[in-house]
Amino acid sequence: MHSTRSIVIFVLIMTTVVSLLLAFLSSAWAQRSKDNALLYAKKATLGAVSQHLDMDYASINNDQVDDIFSNQVEQKVLRMDGTELTKEEVEALGYAGGQAENVDILKEMKKPESERVLPLFIYKKKSGDKFYILSATGKGLWDVIWGCVAVESDLRTLAGVSFDHKAETPGLGAEIKDNKTWVKQFTGTKIYDEQGNYTSVYVRKGGAKDPDYEVDGISGATITANGVSEMLKRGLKYYEPYLKSI
Amino acid sequence: MAETQVLEKKVATPISFGKKERALITDPLNDNNPITVQVLGICSALAVTTGMKNAAVMAVAVVFVCVGSNVITSALRKAIPSQVRMIVQLVIIATLVTVVELTLKAYAFESYKQLSVFIGLIITNCIVMGRLEAFAMANRPYESALDGLGNGIGYGIILLIVAFFRELLGKGELFGMKLIGAGDIYAINTETSDIFGWYVSNGLMVQFPSAMFVIAVLIWAHRAWNPKLVDIS
Amino acid sequence: MGELANIFIKSAFIENLALAYFLGMCSFLAVSKSVKTAFGLGLAVIFVLGITMPINWMIETYLLSENGVFSTDLTFLRFILFIAVIASMVQLVEMVVEKMSPALYNSLGIFLPLITVNCAILGGSLFMVSKEYNFGESVAFGLGGGFGWFVAIVAIAAIREKIKYSNVPPAMRGLGMAFLLTGMMGMAFMGLMGIDFVNF
Numbered sequence: 001m002h003s004t005r006s007i008v009i010f011v012l013i014m015t016t017v018v019s020l021l022l023a024f025l026s027s028a029w030a031q032r033s034k035d036n037a038l039l040y041a042k043k044a045t046l047g048a049v050s051q052h053l054d055m056d057y058a059s060i061n062n063d064q065v066d067d068i069f070s071n072q073v074e075q076k077v078l079r080m081d082g083t084e085l086t087k088e089e090v091e092a093l094g095y096a097g098g099q100a101e102n103v104d105i106l107k108e109m110k111k112p113e114s115e116r117v118l119p120l121f122i123y124k125k126k127s128g129d130k131f132y133i134l135s136a137t138g139k140g141l142w143d144v145i146w147g148c149v150a151v152e153s154d155l156r157t158l159a160g161v162s163f164d165h166k167a168e169t170p171g172l173g174a175e176i177k178d179n180k181t182w183v184k185q186f187t188g189t190k191i192y193d194e195q196g197n198y199t200s201v202y203v204r205k206g207g208a209k210d211p212d213y214e215v216d217g218i219s220g221a222t223i224t225a226n227g228v229s230e231m232l233k234r235g236l237k238y239y240e241p242y243l244k245s246i
Numbered sequence: 247m248a249e250t251q252v253l254e255k256k257v258a259t260p261i262s263f264g265k266k267e268r269a270l271i272t273d274p275l276n277d278n279n280p281i282t283v284q285v286l287g288i289c290s291a292l293a294v295t296t297g298m299k300n301a302a303v304m305a306v307a308v309v310f311v312c313v314g315s316n317v318i319t320s321a322l323r324k325a326i327p328s329q330v331r332m333i334v335q336l337v338i339i340a341t342l343v344t345v346v347e348l349t350l351k352a353y354a355f356e357s358y359k360q361l362s363v364f365i366g367l368i369i370t371n372c373i374v375m376g377r378l379e380a381f382a383m384a385n386r387p388y389e390s391a392l393d394g395l396g397n398g399i400g401y402g403i404i405l406l407i408v409a410f411f412r413e414l415l416g417k418g419e420l421f422g423m424k425l426i427g428a429g430d431i432y433a434i435n436t437e438t439s440d441i442f443g444w445y446v447s448n449g450l451m452v453q454f455p456s457a458m459f460v461i462a463v464l465i466w467a468h469r470a471w472n473p474k475l476v477d478i479s
Numbered sequence: 480m481g482e483l484a485n486i487f488i489k490s491a492f493i494e495n496l497a498l499a500y501f502l503g504m505c506s507f508l509a510v511s512k513s514v515k516t517a518f519g520l521g522l523a524v525i526f527v528l529g530i531t532m533p534i535n536w537m538i539e540t541y542l543l544s545e546n547g548v549f550s551t552d553l554t555f556l557r558f559i560l561f562i563a564v565i566a567s568m569v570q571l572v573e574m575v576v577e578k579m580s581p582a583l584y585n586s587l588g589i590f591l592p593l594i595t596v597n598c599a600i601l602g603g604s605l606f607m608v609s610k611e612y613n614f615g616e617s618v619a620f621g622l623g624g625g626f627g628w629f630v631a632i633v634a635i636a637a638i639r640e641k642i643k644y645s646n647v648p649p650a651m652r653g654l655g656m657a658f659l660l661t662g663m664m665g666m667a668f669m670g671l672m673g674i675d676f677v678n679f
Contacts (some may be wrong), residue, residue: 007327014334018341019556025345026555029352036355141672142494143610166609167362170296171417171452181429220449223672285654288504289598332595333566340559348555363605369562370598372505453669454501458662462655469650476649 042069042101047162048150049123049131051187074122075100080114082241093117105146109137118238123150131159132243136235141223142167145176149236151191155243158201161186163228173224185215191236198240200233270392274400276472281404282465283475286372292457293364294405298421301409303350303357305402307365309395311342312374316394318342320382335378336369343368373401408460416451483619486612490623496599497631498661498668500606503599507632508657510593517636520590521629525622527572527594528603531565532621535604536614538564561604566595599628635660 042065050057055064077085077100087098095102100119108116121133130153137146147163161183163176175182189201190212199213203225208214217225280286287308294304315338319326326334347365350358358365368374377397382390413419418427426434427447436445450456469475496502503524510520538560540546543553573591577584594600603624607617638660647656 007330010325010327011330011334014337018337018559022341022344022348022555022559025348029348030552032353033348033351033355036352040355040359169453171449181431282654285508286505288508289502289602292501292504332592333563336562336566336595337559340562344555344558347558363602363609366558366605367502367598367602369558370596370601372596375596450666453665454499455662455665455669457501458658458665462651462658462662465655465658466648466650469655473650476652 038101039065042066044162044164045101045121045133045135045148046123048133048148048160050162051160051184052123052125052129052131052150054126068123069101072124072126074124076120076122077103078118078120078239078242080116080118080238080241082239082243082245085117090117105135105137106144109144116238118242120239120242121148129153132239134236134239136231136238138227138231138235140165140168140176140227141173141221142169145224145227145231147176147228147231149186149232151243155246156190156192158186158189158191160184165224168224169221172218172221175218175221176224176228179218182216182218189213189215191232198237200229200236202233203229267389267392270389271396271399274393274396275403277475278400279404279468280373280376280397280401281461282468284373284376286376287374287401288461289367289371292454292461293367294361295409295412295457295460296416296452297413297419298406298409300357300360301402301405303354303361304364304368305398305405307343307346307350308368308371308373308401309398310346311339311368311371312377312398312401313391313394314342315339315374316377316382316390317387319378320385320387320390323383326383331383335375339374339378340369373397404461404464407464408457411460412451412456415448416456418447483615486616486619487623487626490620491627491630492668493671493674495627495631495668496603496624497628498665499672500602501661501665502602503597503628504661506593506597507628507635508654508661510590511632511636511639511657514633514636514640516590517632520593521632523590523594524597524599524628524632525625527565527569527591527600528621528625528628529618530572530621531568531600532603532607532617532624533614534564534568535561536607536612536617539608540614557608561601562595565600565604569595599624631664635664638664 039062043060046053046060046065046068047057053060053068077090077098079085090103091098095104100121103117103119105119108118119135123131123133125131132151132153132155134149134151135146136149137144139145143166145163145165145168147161149161150159151157152159163183165174165177168174168176170178177183185208186201188211191198191200193199193213202214203217204214205217205222205225207216274280278284281288294300315335318338319335322334343366346368347358350361350365377394381393385393410420413421414425418425418432424432426432426436426442426445428437429435430438434442434445436442490496494500497504497507506520511517539557541548543557543560545552547553569591573584576591603621607620610620612620635657639657642656642660651659
């Protein structure tokens with residue numbers, strides 16, 4: 001039998017050792033995991049223009065992602081009225097770094113609509129073509145979904161999209177991220193009609209009727225697909241003041 | 247008194263790899279399989295087996311935590327006060343799991359994202375805790391390491407078998423490689439193939455309940471092949 | 480209030496910890512042989528989930544997060560603190576119940592130690608963090624999740640009591656059937672997926 005004193009000493013030693021070990025590991029790898037998270041987000045952003053990159057997106061490596069971001073991507077953070085925030089203003093919101101890549105769109109989602117800020121990435125192809133990459137957040141079946149949408153320089157046609165999710169069912173809802181054939185359908189669809197009215201892109205269960213403004217649904221994942229429709233319809237509209245101003 | 251003698255005798259045996267040590271590893275693979283016989287650690291077995299890749303990462307993580315916690319607990323077994331035994335074991339496990347989480351976060355971010363909360367649930371994976379209580383508290387680190395290895399592998403194998411069926415039948419993929427399905431990205435395109443034109447992936451297989459069915463069939467097969475495991479009650 | 484009720488119902492039936500996430504399966508399968516014991520374990524789970532969830536929420540918000548009292552990111556201690564809270568709360572509850580109500584202790588007591596390693600408890604806390612609930616929501620989530628688990632284990636125990644008299648292939652007896660049944664109940668609960676009570 002151990003005395004109370006020896007138990008207390010044992011527990012104290014153990015907790016100290018354990019927390020020191022974990023604190024050491026955590027701080028040693030902190031920068032690495034932060035970089036990983038940022039890189040993951042950057043890669044997802046580039047996923048929206050995956051068909052317009054100068055290299056193959058599937059085999060892109062981390063250095064190339066960083067390289068594209070520093071040389072070919074211009075970043076802006078917008079208010080809901082379309083005006084731009086300065087770097088300091090973004091940092092004041094708690095996003096260290098002050099760039100669009102530092103903005104946490106899931107955190108923005110929780111703010112009242114009028115106070116949100118919107119990250120915008122402008123990707124310039126080496127040939128000179130410009131793509132505007134917009135971000136949107138919404139709700140899937142289980143939890144949040146989000147995505148990046150690239151608009152061509154006519155500000156009407158989609159050049160590609162990339163979606164991600166927190167907890168959609170693998171093989172069903174998760175197809176919005178994994179099924180590249182489905183994602184490719186968005187390329188060439190339009191978010192404004194000929195007259196310039198906002199239409200967004202609709203995910204239609206049973207198959208798209210108008211391939212210009214609709215894409216096929218995902219069987220077994222109607223709610224996630226509806227979530228995508230809703231997210232695009234609401235989320236892309238936020239950028240309208242800015243898109244109208246250029 | 248008799249007990250201490252036995253204990254001393256045990257300590258005196260040299261470290262070797264004989265029949266007894268081999269049994270420590272092979273026993274959990276068959277007669278004492280953690281999942282199909284002892285019914286331990288089911289939760290994570292169900293959640294992460296939608297794909298082979300996740301299952302493999304999980305299996306490696308569990309083997310690491312199992313061996314690590316077994317060795318540490320067994321090395322400290324004489325120092326651990328029995329009154330706070332459980333919480334000390336839990337802290338050891340939780341520390342190792344946090345190490346796994348931090349490692350994944352730093353070196354395999356994709357897997358970290360996909361496994362999310364289920365890495366944390368290794369802590370309450372009853373296999374780990376069960377082996378500490380049943381084996382590591384009474385044996386030398388060397389034997390405990392073998393025991394942890396055996397149980398971790400026995401668990402991992404079932405995980406991989408379940409994931410194999412779920413990923414292949416549910417998505418037509420293995421380790422993310424597209425094998426069979428509609429569309430030209432698959433190796434066998436069911437839209438154009440003459441032989442496999444009838445094949446449709448079964449969406450239910452990627453859902454949680456199907457893991458239950460696959461394990462039930464595994465148990466059936468295992469017990470039919472090894473009748474001494476049949477539940478007579 | 481409507482939002483909280485929504486979370487309660489959602490976590491109890493739609494995102495059922497036992498039948499939609501399959502958490503706490505070890506004790507779910509091991510202790511569901513009779514309705515009486517299942518009832519006791521289920522109650523104990525509601526109890527412990529309802530207590531640990533708000534405590535873990537406070538730990539996460541005030542100690543571990545960057546906006547907490549230490550203003551550093553201490554989330555690497557999350558697993559250890561959560562499991563320590565769960566283990567010590569279980570022990571504390573056990574002692575309090577023993578003192579206050581011996582009758583309750585007799586029916587709940589033997590299940591309490593089992594609960595420490597019940598993944599539903601730790602899983603619930605980890606889900607709460609990942610879903611970024613606030614205090615009220617985490618209480619509703621804890622109670623709802625516990626209630627859902629309770630309903631699930633009592634239901635499966637009732638089915639298993641009935642199935643004892645069925646002629647099942649020897650290799651499928653006991654465990655095999657329990658797995659099949661849980662799978663089928665999970666399928667039934669899948670039918671509730673996606674219901675949103677806010678727009679009801």
